[in-house]
């Protein structure tokens with residue numbers, strides 16, 4: 001029998017930065033070193049009384065909740081069982097204006113799974129919708145229950161996921177706990193800093209729902225692999241593509257050396273609503289499909305930085321289009337296989353040496369005899385050299401000249417060990433490894449305060465205001481949270 005659901009479940013998952021292995025990690029023959037961040041997305045799931053519906057004038061803590069009278073449209077032709085008393089899930093992201101999504105929970109026929117139908121008007125949130133649909137499909141299958149009861153879900157994000165410009169300093173934020181900020185704008189207007197909010201959100205949301213209904217909080221450790229499989233499936237579906245999944249892996253396991261799963265594992269699941277979807281999703285989550293066993297490898301997960309070292313991110317207030325960059329790089333690789341193989345091997349080899357050096361220093365703190373992490377610095381420079389070759393040969397702005405100039409400039413600051421364009425690169429935040437010392441951060445801030453690029457970019461791109469984010473290395477993956485910190489928000 002399924003355990004009795006507790007009335008409230010709270011947990012969080014971290015954002016990520018792919019230190020090395022961008023593009024390579026898309027292929028199982030290579031790996032990526034991914035760091036989890038201390039910026040996390042929190043989810044609080046509360047069980048509502050059966051039959052209780054929260055509306056605008058209702059009893060919920062948030063006066064911005066939508067009217068439950070707003071029109072609900074069920075798409076024509078959808079094979080959904082109507083129910084007399086429909087369960088409801090109300091999701092709120094109270095740091096943003098009007099960020100409330102109210103869903104009716106419905107079931108497809110022929111084992112097609114569970115769908116959620118948005119009842120209120122306003123923009124849809126495909127990551128929230130898909131996470132609910134996938135988690136509820138899995139839960140209803142394992143619990144053999146057609147009855148979820150109604151749920152209230154609150155999403156809270158650490159401040160660094162969004163640029164400072166969006167932060168409200170108005171009175172609305174003043175009587176709330178300082179732990180989370182009122183951004184004072186609709187979610188669509190918030191300027192993302194690219195820390196992997198969607199992967200952290202999907203991971204935390206599916207984990208919270210599964211724990212809430214079918215596990216106990218203490219099961220988080222042993223249930224981690226299943227939660228990973230479910231989160232990867234939901235995130236891929238919401239994104240509309242199968243990426244390498246390093247961001248979901250970091251959200252679940254924390255910092256690690258990542259080798260991707262074979263894409264065929266998720267291609268076999270199909271779409272929610274198709275006959276037998278719930279059975280296929282169950283097999284994927286439980287790793288019961290013998291034709292397509294999970295082969296993700298997360299080595300050294302939860303790994304720490306060496307003592308005396310810290311990681312910082314530097315927001316450049318711009319942003320790249322990752323999918324089109326990926327497409328172009330992979331096309332070049334296909335058309336120039338032998339050259340690409342040599343370049344990929346050089347990068348993999350050097351990235352691996354860098355990871356091993358970081359690991360050695362973490363395990364033997366006395367090995368950093370010069371106090372300057374000189375070997376780490378040299379290895380970062382070499383990886384950058386290969387990334388610049390990749391940039392030139394593919395014609396994709398992975399490390400464009402404006403970023404080269406910025407990385408060179410900050411690398412001269414006393415105490416900065418080295419920096420890289422993480423992930424796909426482009427005009428996105430850069431990552432720096434520094435000596436863990438507040439004077440280094442102060443010197444960096446000084447260097448960045450009036451920073452302006454002076455080179456003409458080779459791709460015509462630009463970077464805007466450059467500033468250090470408050471985010472640091474976090475190590476830990478998904479974890480249980482205590483409710484007290486959410487006072488004033490849930």
Ligand SMILES: Nc1ncnc2c1ncn2[C@@H]1O[C@H](COP(=O)(O)OP(=O)(O)O)[C@@H](O)[C@H]1O
Nearest residue numbers: 093125126127155157192194195196197198199
């Ligand atoms: N605080 C939040 N509340 C609700 N949804 C969020 C929140 N943060 C992120 N999301 C969801 O994640 C999407 C952003 O994902 P994506 O564009 O992949 O950015 P990222 O690179 O940060 O993952 C948003 O459009 C929204 O659907």
Ligand SMILES: C[C@@](O)(CCOP(=O)(O)OP(=O)(O)O)CC(=O)O
Nearest residue numbers: 022023025243244245322423424425
């Ligand atoms: C190219 C990649 O290998 C790395 C992209 O890393 P980013 O951190 O740049 O990605 P986004 O969060 O989607 O912006 C693609 C992948 O591994 O899926």
